[in-house]
Amino acid sequence: MKLPGEHIFVTGGAKGIGAAIVLDCAVNGAKVSFVDIDETAGKKLESELTSSGHKVSFAKADVANFEQLKSAFGALVSKLGDVTGVVNNAGVNSHADPVKMTDKEWDDFFAIDMKSIWLTAKLALPAMRKVNKGAIVNICSIHGRLTYPNFFPYGAAKSAVLGLTRNLALDEGKFNIRVNAVSPGYILTDLTKSWLKAESGREERSLSIQPSGRMGEPSEVAKVVTFLLSEKASFVSGADWAVDGGLGARSA
Numbered sequence: 001m002k003l004p005g006e007h008i009f010v011t012g013g014a015k016g017i018g019a020a021i022v023l024d025c026a027v028n029g030a031k032v033s034f035v036d037i038d039e040t041a042g043k044k045l046e047s048e049l050t051s052s053g054h055k056v057s058f059a060k061a062d063v064a065n066f067e068q069l070k071s072a073f074g075a076l077v078s079k080l081g082d083v084t085g086v087v088n089n090a091g092v093n094s095h096a097d098p099v100k101m102t103d104k105e106w107d108d109f110f111a112i113d114m115k116s117i118w119l120t121a122k123l124a125l126p127a128m129r130k131v132n133k134g135a136i137v138n139i140c141s142i143h144g145r146l147t148y149p150n151f152f153p154y155g156a157a158k159s160a161v162l163g164l165t166r167n168l169a170l171d172e173g174k175f176n177i178r179v180n181a182v183s184p185g186y187i188l189t190d191l192t193k194s195w196l197k198a199e200s201g202r203e204e205r206s207l208s209i210q211p212s213g214r215m216g217e218p219s220e221v222a223k224v225v226t227f228l229l230s231e232k233a234s235f236v237s238g239a240d241w242a243v244d245g246g247l248g249a250r251s252a
């Protein structure tokens with residue numbers, strides 16, 4: 001058990017990497033709360049984990065809407081106590097053209113992939129500062145450092161997540177709060193599977209550049225997140241942990 005007695009709050013926890021994080025934290029002894037816009041998937045995961053004896057609680061919230069997020073966060077804290085760890089996982093892709101993209105599309109996208117990370121910090125930091133202890137893990141992407149064409153403005157948002165991670169790590173260090181990023185490469189979630197299938201030959205091409213010859217599983221990201229949340233990572237802060245099977249080491 002790496003997280004006994006902790007209360008870990010996860011965004012976008014109903015499916016994909018987020019659901020694997022919820023499961024891994026629960027298996028490692030934490031109370032876990034999570035929010036998602038997908039109420040059906042959220043309630044299903046909550047009921048599965050609760051019936052196997054874990055303390056897990058779900059609330060519906062859109063991370064881009066501060067009032068919704070604040071109200072869900074408050075309700076989950078009332079149920080499970082103060083949050084000691086946060087995982088900012090909710091995110092969507094953005095394939096846009098810099099000329100065609102509208103102001104509103106930009107703002108809506110950044111509200112999810114970028115601004116929500118500050119919003120959860122705003123909600124969780126007061127209780128963490130009070131007890132001089134806490135950990136935040138931001139799910140970034142290989143696109144925080146390297147990217148490819150036609151993925152505007154995803155690379156910009158994920159690079160900003162790395163900047164926010166570093167600044168929060170500097171500012172919160174005096175409160176013994178650690179802030180790190182995890183940057184997955186290709187991980188086989190619904191999001192990735194549908195993207196791989198969207199163009200003929202894309203899956204084969206994407207596999208051919210993987211040093212490990214395969215793509216990752218959500219549980220392989222979750223294990224790194226649990227480590228970074230835990231005391232085992234007590235001197236790790238302001239870092240970006242790649243979980244990409246070596247893809248980021250590759251030069252064109």
Ligand SMILES: NC(=O)c1ccc[n+]([C@@H]2O[C@H](COP(=O)([O-])OP(=O)(O)OC[C@H]3O[C@@H](n4cnc5c(N)ncnc54)[C@H](O)[C@@H]3O)[C@@H](O)[C@H]2O)c1
Nearest residue numbers: 012015016017036037062063090091141184186187189191
């Ligand atoms: N899968 C990959 O290969 C990969 C690679 C690099 C980074 N990432 C990052 O990992 C994170 C999770 O991705 P995934 O592949 O598991 O995606 P996914 O689509 O499988 O799951 C994302 C979850 O977030 C929820 N969500 C989306 N928008 C939300 C919002 N506004 N408010 C609350 N919940 C919301 C979705 O309902 C879903 O449950 C994202 O931040 C993504 O950018 C994924």
